[in-house]
Amino acid sequence: xxxxxDGRAIAGEWLHLDNDAAIPPSGQVTVSLHRxxxxxxxxxxxxxxxxxxxxxxxxxxxIADDLQRFPLIVLSFATMADGRLFSLARLLRExxxxxxxxxxxxxxxxxQIFFLNRVGxxxxxxxxxxxxxxxxxxxxxFSVRYQAATDEKQPLYRRERR
Amino acid sequence: MYQYDEFDQRIVDERVRQFRDxxxxxxxxxxxxxxxxxxxxxxxxxxxxxxxxLRVAIPYGLLSTRQLRMLAHIARTYDRGYGHFTTxxxxxxxxxxxxxxxxxxADLASVQMHAIQTSxxxxxxxTSDPIAGVAADELEDPRPYCEIIRQWSTFHPEFxxxxxxxxIAVTGAEQDRAAVQVHDIGLRLVRNEAGEVGFxxxxxxxxxxxxxxxxxxxxxxxxxxxxxxxxxxxRVYNRFGRRDNKYKARIKILxxxxxxxxxxxxxxxxxxxxxxxxxxxxxxxxxxxxxxxEPPYENLPAELPGAVAQRTESxxxxxxxxxxxxxxxxxxxxxxxxxxxKPPKVPPGDLxxxxxDAIAELADRFSFGExxxxxxxxxxxxxxRASELHALWTELREWGVATPNxxxxxxxxxxxxxxxxxxxxxxxxxxxEEIYSRLDNFDYLYxxxxxxxxxxxxxxxxxxxxxxxIGILGVDKKGEEWYQLTLGGSSANEAALGERLGPxxxxxxxxxxxxxxxxxxxxxxxxxxxxLQTVRRIGIxxxxxxxxxxH
Ligand code: SF4
Numbered sequence: 001x002x003x004x005x006d007g008r009a010i011a012g013e014w015l016h017l018d019n020d021a022a023i024p025p026s027g028q029v030t031v032s033l034h035r036x037x038x039x040x041x042x043x044x045x046x047x048x049x050x051x052x053x054x055x056x057x058x059x060x061x062x063i064a065d066d067l068q069r070f071p072l073i074v075l076s077f078a079t080m081a082d083g084r085l086f087s088l089a090r091l092l093r094e095x096x097x098x099x100x101x102x103x104x105x106x107x108x109x110x111x112q113i114f115f116l117n118r119v120g121x122x123x124x125x126x127x128x129x130x131x132x133x134x135x136x137x138x139x140x141x142f143s144v145r146y147q148a149a150t151d152e153k154q155p156l157y158r159r160e161r162r
Numbered sequence: 163m164y165q166y167d168e169f170d171q172r173i174v175d176e177r178v179r180q181f182r183d184x185x186x187x188x189x190x191x192x193x194x195x196x197x198x199x200x201x202x203x204x205x206x207x208x209x210x211x212x213x214x215x216l217r218v219a220i221p222y223g224l225l226s227t228r229q230l231r232m233l234a235h236i237a238r239t240y241d242r243g244y245g246h247f248t249t250x251x252x253x254x255x256x257x258x259x260x261x262x263x264x265x266x267x268a269d270l271a272s273v274q275m276h277a278i279q280t281s282x283x284x285x286x287x288x289t290s291d292p293i294a295g296v297a298a299d300e301l302e303d304p305r306p307y308c309e310i311i312r313q314w315s316t317f318h319p320e321f322x323x324x325x326x327x328x329x330i331a332v333t334g335a336e337q338d339r340a341a342v343q344v345h346d347i348g349l350r351l352v353r354n355e356a357g358e359v360g361f362x363x364x365x366x367x368x369x370x371x372x373x374x375x376x377x378x379x380x381x382x383x384x385x386x387x388x389x390x391x392x393x394x395x396x397r398v399y400n401r402f403g404r405r406d407n408k409y410k411a412r413i414k415i416l417x418x419x420x421x422x423x424x425x426x427x428x429x430x431x432x433x434x435x436x437x438x439x440x441x442x443x444x445x446x447x448x449x450x451x452x453x454x455x456e457p458p459y460e461n462l463p464a465e466l467p468g469a470v471a472q473r474t475e476s477x478x479x480x481x482x483x484x485x486x487x488x489x490x491x492x493x494x495x496x497x498x499x500x501x502x503x504k505p506p507k508v509p510p511g512d513l514x515x516x517x518x519d520a521i522a523e524l525a526d527r528f529s530f531g532e533x534x535x536x537x538x539x540x541x542x543x544x545x546x547r548a549s550e551l552h553a554l555w556t557e558l559r560e561w562g563v564a565t566p567n568x569x570x571x572x573x574x575x576x577x578x579x580x581x582x583x584x585x586x587x588x589x590x591x592x593x594x595e596e597i598y599s600r601l602d603n604f605d606y607l608y609x610x611x612x613x614x615x616x617x618x619x620x621x622x623x624x625x626x627x628x629x630x631x632i633g634i635l636g637v638d639k640k641g642e643e644w645y646q647l648t649l650g651g652s653s654a655n656e657a658a659l660g661e662r663l664g665p666x667x668x669x670x671x672x673x674x675x676x677x678x679x680x681x682x683x684x685x686x687x688x689x690x691x692x693x694l695q696t697v698r699r700i701g702i703x704x705x706x707x708x709x710x711x712x713h
Contacts, residue, residue: 081200081283083323087400090320095435109197111184118319141180144173146313148440149320155389156313157446162167 004135005101005123012125014051014072016105030074033058036066053105056084060092067096075121077106086119093120093150113138120150163224163532164309164453166274173316174271177278181205182264189261204322206252206280207263208584215582216255216263217280218270222290222308222332223251225533227522232273234518240266244514247503249537249575249626250329251289252280256582278316283324285315285396289331291339292536295454296544298492302351302359304334306450307388310442314389321396325403326411328396329368341537341653343367343376344629346413347395354382361388365395365425366417371621373628373659374414379426385447387433390440394433398425457530457545462495467549482566482604483555488546497548499529501541501563502573506598508562509591510576511539520561528554537626538575538614540568571613571680572598575626579619579636580643586619588636588643588669593617596673610680613693616651629653631694632679633660634672643669649679649705650697661702664710675709682708 003010015029023029023042030051036043043050051072054060060067067073073092075085085104092098103123104116110130117139124135148155156162166174181201188198202209206217218233225233233253237245240262241255248254258266270276280287288308295303311330315321321328333340334351342348348364361383367376383391395413403416417425466474474481489498501521504510513521521541525533528550529543536542541563546554558564567573574597577583579590594617601607616630620637627633633648645667648660667675680693682705687696697705 080197081323082405083283083321083325084401084405086320086323087397109193111180111201112323115317115319115322142173142176142317144169144176145319146169146173146316147318153439155440156169157443157449160169162169162446162449 001125001127002129003103003123003125004130004132007132007136009132010123016053016074030072033060033063037063040066054085054088056082056088058088060088060096064096067092067098070098070100072101072103073098074103074105074125077104077108080108080112086115089116089119089121090150110134110138114141118145118147118149118151163226164221164305164450170313171271171274174274174276174278177205177276178264178267178271181267185261185264200282200323203282204279204284205263205267206277207260208281209260213257214260214263216258216266216277217248218253218255218275218277219280219287220251220253220275220535221312222288222294222305223292223535223537224305225535226273227525227531227533229273229275230518230522230525230533232269232275234515234522236266236269237515237518244512245518246509246578247511247513247535247539247541249539249577249624250287251292251535251537252287253535254578256578281327283326283328284322285318285324285328285330288312288315289329289340289345289537291333291335292534292542293339293489293498293544294334295456296491296493296496296498297335297337297339298490299336300334300492301336301353302334303451303454304332304340304349304351305454306447307349307351307361307385308332309450309453310388310446311392314392318396320393321400324396324400325405326408326413328399328413330392336655338653338655338657341626341629341657343657344369344373344626344653345376347392348376349388352382358384360384363391363395365429366414366422367657368412368414369623369626369628370412371409371623372412372414373623374418375657375659376414377417377422379422379429386441386443387437388442390437390442391429391433393436393440394429397432398428402428456493457532459493459496459545460547462493462547462549464494470548470551473552479566480552480555482608483559483564484551486566486570486608487564487568488551491545493545495548497546497551499543499546499551499554499558500536500568501543501558502565502567503540503563504567504573504598505562505565506572506602507595509578509581510574510594513563517561517563520557521563524554524557524561538569538573540573566604567607569612569614570607571610571615572601572607573614574598575614575616575630577618577625579617579625583619583624585622586636587621587638588619588645590617590619590625590634590636593634593636593645593669593672597676600673600677609684611692613680614652615676626653627651628659629657630660631697632676634676637666639666645669645672647672647675647679647709649702650694652694663702664706667709678708679705 105125331345344367363380364376534542580586618625629651647663651660
């Protein structure tokens with residue numbers, strides 16, 4: 001799977017650990033919310049950082065104080081139609097102040113990247129490959145953005161003279 | 163009416179480009195049907211029984227004559243010459259070719275129109291009172307807020323993949339003509355004790371499979387908080403609405419399962435966190451309001467001009483039209499004129515391209531170049547000088563849109579049903595025609611008074627059957643078309659869902675059953691009592707006895 005960040009394809013340097021896979025002694029890994037909550041102490045003792053994977057139904061409120069320590073949060077798309085992750089992304093960015101890498105991973109399509117970018121997702125790891133150029137184009141699909149969101153702090157009527 | 167500025171125009175132009183690319187990718191096999199589906203639906207494009215169907219938005223029902231001429235052009239150029247006006251202030255084309263849809267969208271964009279979010283699991287076309295701005299019982303014109311909501315909801319990055327479709331209606335009048343109680347969110351302009359105007363917020367109403375009347379979750383919301391409050395409701399719904407079962411995915415189910423009090427608390431808590439970050443500024447309200455100023459009315463006497471008054475004496479056909487299809491206007495000397503899209507033998511809501519062009523021409527001459535479309539599938543000229551009523555009537559009659567039956571039993575709301583819709587269980591247009599043909603005597607029609615008959619071809623309820631005074635729902639019984647009747651529904655102020663009359667009725671017997679119901683009403687009504695009042699007073703039992711007793 002290709003990973004696009006800042007307009008370029010990057011290498012997949014993270015290992016996305018299944019819930020029942022053993023934790024390797026070294027190397028960057030991501031874990032599910034459940035696993036983070038269950039094995040927090042052991043995971044924090046590792047030399048390399050740990051990333052968090054969230055699913056559409058996860059509520060990050062319970063670990064709000066931990067969120068800052070993750071360099072990466074992965075939003076796992078089981079299906080492209082599940083819009084909960086769009087709300088989750090905004091909450092992570094705007095309510096919990098998450099400033100690290102926010103990655104969409106899984107079943108989403110290029111036509112959703114405009115929206116994903118607007119809610120604060122900055123890295124894209126789709127199941128079906130998308131070229132860096134296509135990602136860039138998708139982000140620029142619309143040059144007008146009526147709403148305030150993560151990318152624009154103010155609605156259009158405050159940004160432009162209308 | 164609202165005129166696009168460069169930003170609004172750019173967004174619809176860019177949408178055309180985007181959809182052209184998406185269609186090309188689909189036709190080239192680069193998008194699967196599953197991937198293309200949500201994209202085309204968000205542009206109102208269905209792949210239907212016979213051909214694709216394209217649904218075009220008429221935001222809050224307002225059309226300029228230039229726009230209506232474009233709708234005529236599209237009907238002529240890309241379709242079979244007609245369009246179907248729906249119960250949600252949209253227009254549908256039933257026969258476009260998929261590969262030409264991007265061209266249709268480009269034509270629409272050239273007159274500030276679009277098909278954005280007319281279907282799919284997103285925020286749909288915002289609807290409103292069709293006589294907004296000219297209604298005498300209006301606290302404030304709701305249309306500027308509709309436009310503000312239209313812009314806020316257009317390509318909302320967080321709310322484009324909701325659990326299910328989401329409909330918002332706004333009214334500013336005492337009489338609810340926008341059916342705000344049966345929308346996912348209904349907004350009603352109200353004045354609070356301090357004298358400020360804001361919104362009462364209703365949530366969770368809806369028709370379809372599980373019809374429910376909405377609940378007021380906030381009796382007063384300041385205008386500055388409109389968008390943040392909508393955003394709070396939508397966020398709670400987007401996060402917690404059910405996605406496991408599409409029949410339980412509307413916000414009404416979330417409201418019911420969570421409980422009104424708990425749901426309201428969730429919304430209020432979310433809102434507290436965002437209300438200061440998303441403020442609807444007065445300057446923006448004023449900017450949009452400036453597009454909805456009154457047309458240059460003349461100073462006219464309040465009484466009906468002598469020549470017109472005389473015609474109402476001497477010409478019974480004109481008199482009937484004047485009485486039933488024109489309504490009081492807030493400005494002296496003007497009338498609100500309804501065009502009936504319910505003549506005999508035409509599917510309710512259909513107009514051909516010649517009629518659309520003619521109506522545009524008449525609106526230019528008689529009503530400041532504006533037309534409204536109503537959710538009862540009719541049209542309105544909102545600002546007609548009373549002195550010109552006869553001249554207008556003569557021409558409307560020629561075009562077949564002056565049938566004097568507004569709000570009467572033949573002003574039937576009807577979805578496309580089995581003739582066009584792939585979801586249908588049963589046909590609805592032939593049922594409407596059969597009932598219509600039993601009501602060809604106008605004296606009888608007027609004696610029946612105000613009466614709303616609504617017909618849907620399946621539980622989805624596009625024909626709003628649950629809020630019909632008489633509701634008719636097509637059901638499938640072992641491959642045959644049967645119909646479930648309800649009585650006593652209404653979407654007006656005293657909103658109510660119709661009560662089921664009894665077992666479903668076979669297709670050949672439906673019109674008879676309706677005739678029997680009407681006869682029973684005439685026999686049992688008290689003096690001056692409307693059909694709805696009679697049903698509410700005596701209940702449905704006497705009707706049941708008559709309808710089922712005969713069989
Ligand atoms: S009510 Fe059913 S049959 Fe009628 S248009 Fe809607 S989905 Fe189609």
